[in-house]
Amino acid sequence: MTDYIPTSQIYIPPGMIDLGAGDPDFALLPLDMLQRAAEACFAKNDSSFLQYGDEQGDGYFRLALAEFLRLGYGFPVDFNDLFVTNGISNALDMICAHFTRPGDTIFVEEPTYFLALRIFEDHDLQIVPVQTDADGLVIDSLEEKLHEFQPKFLYTVPTFQNPGGYTLTQDRRERSVQLSQEHGFLIVADEVYHFLNYSDQKIKPFAAYTDLETVISLSSFSKILAPGLRLGWMQAHPNNIKRLTTSGLLDSGGGLNPFTSAIVRELIEAGDLEQNILNLIATYRSRLKVMDRVLRRELPQSEFKTPDGGFFFWIRLPGVDTGQLRDAAQEFNVGFRQGILFSSQGGMQDYIRLCYAFYDEEKIEEGIQRLRQCLASFSK
Numbered sequence: 368m369t370d371y372i373p374t375s376q377i378y379i380p381p382g383m384i385d386l387g388a389g390d391p392d393f394a395l396l397p398l399d400m401l402q403r404a405a406e407a408c409f410a411k412n413d414s415s416f417l418q419y420g421d422e423q424g425d426g427y428f429r430l431a432l433a434e435f436l437r438l439g440y441g442f443p444v445d446f447n448d449l450f451v452t453n454g455i456s457n458a459l460d461m462i463c464a465h466f467t468r469p470g471d472t473i474f475v476e477e478p479t480y481f482l483a484l485r486i487f488e489d490h491d492l493q494i495v496p497v498q499t500d501a502d503g504l505v506i507d508s509l510e511e512k513l514h515e516f517q518p519k520f521l522y523t524v525p526t527f528q529n530p531g532g533y534t535l536t537q538d539r540r541e542r543s544v545q546l547s548q549e550h551g552f553l554i555v556a557d558e559v560y561h562f563l564n565y566s567d568q569k570i571k572p573f574a575a576y577t578d579l580e581t582v583i584s585l586s587s588f589s590k591i592l593a594p595g596l597r598l599g600w601m602q603a604h605p606n607n608i609k610r611l612t613t614s615g616l617l618d619s620g621g622g623l624n625p626f627t628s629a630i631v632r633e634l635i636e637a638g639d640l641e642q643n644i645l646n647l648i649a650t651y652r653s654r655l656k657v658m659d660r661v662l663r664r665e666l667p668q669s670e671f672k673t674p675d676g677g678f679f680f681w682i683r684l685p686g687v688d689t690g691q692l693r694d695a696a697q698e699f700n701v702g703f704r705q706g707i708l709f710s711s712q713g714g715m716q717d718y719i720r721l722c723y724a725f726y727d728e729e730k731i732e733e734g735i736q737r738l739r740q741c742l743a744s745f746s747k
């Protein structure tokens with residue numbers, strides 16, 4: 368007999384506040400919207416979504432998604448340029464499988480989304496870091512690395528980066544696209560946090576450049592609806608999409624996730640995706656403010672820039688080995704992600720990443736207070 372039967376990937380022991388968890392709050396996963404959408408889908412008496420799917424993804428779903436993106440991005444999106452995925456992780460794995468060979472070089476940001484590093488390692492890629500600052504990827508550093516290496520692709524999280532929280536400026540977006548053209552490498556832009564924007568700033572996604580063969584934009588429903596859906600999309604030039612749709616994987620199994628796509632199509636057409644994003648923005652904005660205020664009060668020694676969107680604060684604790692701090696934090700029933708995880712080079716050791724999406728305001732405050740107590744005992 369086991370007394371713990373796993374369901375979700377994340378397990379947090381009772382009493383622990385793990386501010387490292389980068390998942391959406393269970394309470395914010397929209398059961399009601401998905402139930403309504405599933406009922407509408409089943410009521411149509413059309414079984415086609417239970418069949419093997421079109422290789423590029425359900426066409427009606429792609430049409431609904433293209434319209435949603437048109438309104439969100441402010442420019443037209445052609446449903447022929449969309450390819451349905453099982454989420455960004457799956458898209459990255461497929462891109463590695465079809466655009467690289469073991470031993471190829473790729474560029475990543477330093478720091479970067481740590482679990483993408485795992486995917487790249489699965490494909491035996493040589494990972495070269497490019498520097499970032501408060502405005503995202505540093506173009507001088509990119510140019511410098513381009514003198515030395517010929518990467519197959521650059522992986523970037525340009526907007527409300529995980530873990531850094533920062534957003535690449537428009538000027539740098541254009542420069543990096545130019546460089547991709549001049550040097551013939553792909554930009555794989557992971558735009559997962561694009562719609563979780565808590566400011567008035569309008570940001571032009573890399574999806575605006577996918578008429579070029581060197582730019583691929585990835586996104587997902589994981590952070591704007593629910594990660595358990597395992598549904599996302601790629602926006603890319605038709606030649607890039609073709610490399611994936613002609614794969615053995617899709618030839619055998621058909622397009623990805625037709626069942627879920629049909630349900631999410633109903634949800635989009637009902638206007639519920641937009642509504643859900645508005646609800647999330649209101650909630651996360653308030654949690655962000657609390658984390659910001661409590662951090663300034665409880666951890667005045669910490670250095671960080673308040674993010675304008677996404678899920679994370681990226682915090683420097685000068686002089687602290689955050690690996691050791693993490694072990695000490697367990698006794699205080701608080702967790703965080705240590706900086707070294709996000710470095711492809713074993714750096715970032717005095718950084719931590721805190722997430723404000725998973726817990727409500729009260730727990731965020733309590734978690735940071737515990738962190739202060741831990742730090743106080745740690746530095747004694």
Ligand SMILES: Cc1ncc(COP(=O)(O)O)c(C=O)c1O
Nearest residue numbers: 454455456480524529559587589
């Ligand atoms: C930057 C980034 N990319 C991708 C993912 C995972 O996306 P998906 O659930 O669509 O595979 C995450 C989740 O934390 C993320 O932060």
